[in-house]
Amino acid sequence: MDNLAPPAAPTLVCRAVLFDMDGTLVDSxxxxxxxxxxxxxxxxxxxxxxxxxxxxxxxxxxxxxxxxxxxxxxxxxxxxxxxxxVRTEGIVPLPGAAELLRSLPGNAVALVTSADRILADIRMEAAGLAMPATAVTADLITRGKPHPEGYLRAAELLGVQPEQAVVFEDAPAGIAAALAAGIRTVAVGPNTGPLPDGVLHIDDYSSVRASVEPDAAGSPTISLRL
Structure with missing residues (x-):
């Protein structure tokens, strides 16, 4: 029997990357x-x-x-x-999260979390992760996940249309919020629940690689190889 080559890793092309925090970037x-x-x-x-x-x-x-x-x-x-x-013991970044964040242009990344800004700062610092310049926290929106408000706000702040972005999420409520916003979604980790059609899955970021090229106007085009 012929040996079959493993399938090529999927690649998503986008202009912005939006991350949930707990369970997605930070293991808390x-x-x-x-x-x-x-x-x-x-x-x-x-x-x-x-x-x-x-x-x-x-x-x-x-x-x-x-x-x-x-x-x-x-x-x-x-x-x-x-x-x-006041509880930070055991908080760590997901494997590969720090490297992925460093490889992305700062003006094309946002955090969208159900934590308020104080807690988000505490947990990102405890995990040794830099807080993105754009962060949509619970105190900045009126309707939390699974409502899409947070992800729509983040896309607007980054100056992209929802279909130009990619979301990384770990929880069913967050996945539902991203999909309701019309954003392509990658589920992360073991707690995602049954995945809707079209949602890709990764265990963590160990194998995720990002390459960035400017378009004719100088805006970043990001290729995410999962």
């Missing part, structure tokens, strides 16, 4: 699960059910969904946010 799973487990234990809730839907979603939306009737949602959210901000 241990801390996220600790905080929500403590929340569930305190209120007699099912932590498994909370974690099934909380990844990639703003903390206030998860609190609003699971808090007991009559609870002060804003106060509980502030408490959870404060817990997350």
């Amino acid at each position: 799973t241990l801390i996220v699960e600790q905080v929500w487990h403590e929340f569930a234990l305190h209120y007699g809730l099912d932590s498994t059910e909370i974690l099934r839907t909380s990844h990639g979603v703003q903390s206030i939306d998860t609190v609003r969904r699971f808090a007991p009737p009559g609870a002060d949602v804003a106060a509980l959210t502030a408490e959870i946010d404060a817990m997350e901000r």
